[in-house]
Amino acid sequence: MFEDRTEAGRLLAGEIAALSPHDPVVLALPRGGVPVADPIAGALNAPLDLVIVRKVGAPANPELAVAAIVDGNPPDVVLxxxxxxxxxxxxxxLDALVKQERPELERRAHAYRSGRKALSVTGKTAILVDDGAATGTTMRVAIRAMRRRSPRAILVALPVAPAGTVQELRLEADRVVCLSQPAQFRALSLHYRDFHQLTDEEVTLTLHAAARRRRTVLADWRKRKDAG
Structure with a gap:
């Protein structure tokens, strides 16, 4: 059991840093993936961004997904x-159903990023992070969307998931790092002592803090380079 998402992120950060991923970009699935991803981005001195996935429901049965939209420019539609x-x-x-969901996807992207563009993953190692996965459906959609954006590699980082889900994700990603694969997977919240519902404000504050940290790291690097 993890104390909270931040602790899970710190533990994952050590595992991922040991892999020395090439030119990493850390991408969290909001909201729960954000506090897990932040320590990973910090350990790698990597930028932190989001992968926002919006389900497209079937006609007269919106809980059943016929597709999903992943934010980007333009957004990716995964059927x-x-x-x-x-x-x-x-x-x-299908186009009509997708168009119904795009405004909410764009609203969330604007709310979280405050108008910033999504980071490019072309030629980079895209590290996709969430606070756990039960079926892995959302993560699979994210992987497939990122694959279309020509990354060097896709690495999935999860604190906890069933072994079967991890195996399925390994068929999609180049590498999966999962700290705990319990034989009896319970509700995700039961694997954390603190699993409070995150707010949009917490997400944006974490992203802004990560951006400031990244700017400080780059400024220090430039100073050392100029001095040398």
């Missing part, structure tokens, strides 16, 4: 082809 075929959705019908 659940089995469900698209089951509902017999045409391209026009």
């Amino acid at each position: 659940n082809r089995e469900m698209v075929e089951a509902y017999g959705l045409s391209e026009e019908e």
